[in-house]
Amino acid sequence: MTNREKIKLIGNSTKFQEALRVTDLIAKLDVPVLVLGETGSGKESIARYLHEASKRNHLISVNCAAFFAETSESLLFSYANKLTPEQNGFVFQAHTGTLYLQEVTHLNLEAQAQLLYLIDNAQVLSTQQFKSFKKQKLDVRIVASSSENLRDLVAEGKFNADLYYRLCTIPVELPKLSEREDDVMLLADHFFKQLVKQHRRPAPEFSTPAIHKLKQYNWPGNIQELSNFCERMFLLFQNKNIEVTNLPAEIRHYTELSSKSIFTLPESGVELEVLEVDLMQQALRNSGGNKSQAARLLGLTRDTLLYRLKKYSINL
């Protein structure tokens, strides 16, 4: 894949900005990169961003799940070769290509070992500008991605430990969209703007309760799911208001409490009354004894707090 269109990465949330900061730091270095994140969280977009920031000419994106055991080694090298064009046996550009390996854990162990070899050779090349020998002609920067926990796979013997350490010198860890609540509407707005451009029609608008639902939803498919959702809403509700009733059932019926607990119940359980007393005492302490303020901290009215303090004989 050769891609010349500039990529725009949207997001202000702290975790995403941190991932972007790391990406910017390593973009111009010629080190291999490992991008970690759930499905649809933007791993390939980061690979494209890294590629654009480099001096390399071509980007090839390969899904490792499509590699078959017997062909994976040769395929890996044929992709690397494609990125390193030669003229009369000479590599004519010192920095030529980026090879993006999507879901690198899907490579079998032999191909993983070959990838390690390829990375080491690419490193040698990047420090020596003109290479005339065929066996040294690979000049490729590897960007690999994974949505799995590589450390666990290494422990289980399913992923080459040397390759793991080689790849994850500086990993880029992308947050889930559910950890980027404030970015949901920024991204939705971005997708609507793209759709307006593409279809030359006005975008719909979300009502405030609908926005609340979108922010609450856990987006298991991350940004890809949000992008698909925006396209669906755009096509169905052009120039209209989108209310909660118009949202797909999985978003409409999602309740935050079902998946994200405010408080994790210890295995040994709790005594609810002891917990309640403790929380009331903390609220009173934090508000310097001010009962109205303490009640606000607990989401209660002052009268309800006074009633409960009396019930538990807590000295006022």
Ligand SMILES: Nc1ncnc2c1ncn2[C@@H]1O[C@H](COP(=O)(O)OP(=O)(O)OP(=O)(O)O)[C@@H](O)[C@H]1O
């Ligand atoms: N920060 C971002 N700003 C705007 N669009 C984004 C951003 N991140 C990802 N996208 C868009 O979201 C979609 C999914 O992103 P991408 O393909 O990069 O995710 P991925 O993690 O590589 O997915 P997969 O796990 O399926 O390989 C794409 O359409 C991409 O353009």
